[in-house]
Amino acid sequence: MFERFTKTARMAIVLAQEDARELRSPNIEIEHVLLGLLSQGEDDLKALLAEEGITHAGVMRALAAQGKGEPLGEEDAAALRSIGIDLDAVRETLEANFGEDVFDRAVPQERRGPFGRGRGGNFGHIPFTREAKKVLELSLREALARKDKTIEAGHVLLAILRAPNQTTVRLLGGSESIDGLRPKVLALLDRAA
Numbered sequence: 001m002f003e004r005f006t007k008t009a010r011m012a013i014v015l016a017q018e019d020a021r022e023l024r025s026p027n028i029e030i031e032h033v034l035l036g037l038l039s040q041g042e043d044d045l046k047a048l049l050a051e052e053g054i055t056h057a058g059v060m061r062a063l064a065a066q067g068k069g070e071p072l073g074e075e076d077a078a079a080l081r082s083i084g085i086d087l088d089a090v091r092e093t094l095e096a097n098f099g100e101d102v103f104d105r106a107v108p109q110e111r112r113g114p115f116g117r118g119r120g121g122n123f124g125h126i127p128f129t130r131e132a133k134k135v136l137e138l139s140l141r142e143a144l145a146r147k148d149k150t151i152e153a154g155h156v157l158l159a160i161l162r163a164p165n166q167t168t169v170r171l172l173g174g175s176e177s178i179d180g181l182r183p184k185v186l187a188l189l190d191r192a193a
Helices: 007-022 030-040 043-051 056-067 074-082 087-098 130-145 153-162 166-171 175-192
Strands: none
Touching: 007 030, 007 130, 007 153, 030 043, 030 056, 030 130, 030 153, 030 166, 043 153, 043 175, 056 166, 074 087, 130 153, 153 175
């Protein structure tokens, strides 16, 4: 199937892995595929999304901010206090021993393969989630339904619009915005054909 992707669509999928890595995600999600399209999609497609307020920089900021939330909330801190662990004291000790940026520079430990070499880690292959794989399959269906011979970035976007996850629904502006975007992408593909 991947051979049917145009060079631009293929590069968008490759860049989805890079964006997932930059965001320290263990998997490539639908939102990473969207980021790949925003980075590498055709200029007309990126302009259409920009008109809707959807840009690579904006989506990266939203996803980065989403990932920086407090891992433990006030309820968690209260539960830990009840068993004698002061979360604020733990944080202060870590910052005193390792520097104030200790939580910003934390890097996941590299997974080890069966022969002792790193496998996965920050530089290895990041797998697609089932939902992201479904988007790639749906992009083929979108191209076939239109009787197009290749899968372009627009087909991938149509697939995202057809099967978004909660995060992409939020990033794309909600269900109404998604419903309004689909005919615009179809018209864009019609003009390119």
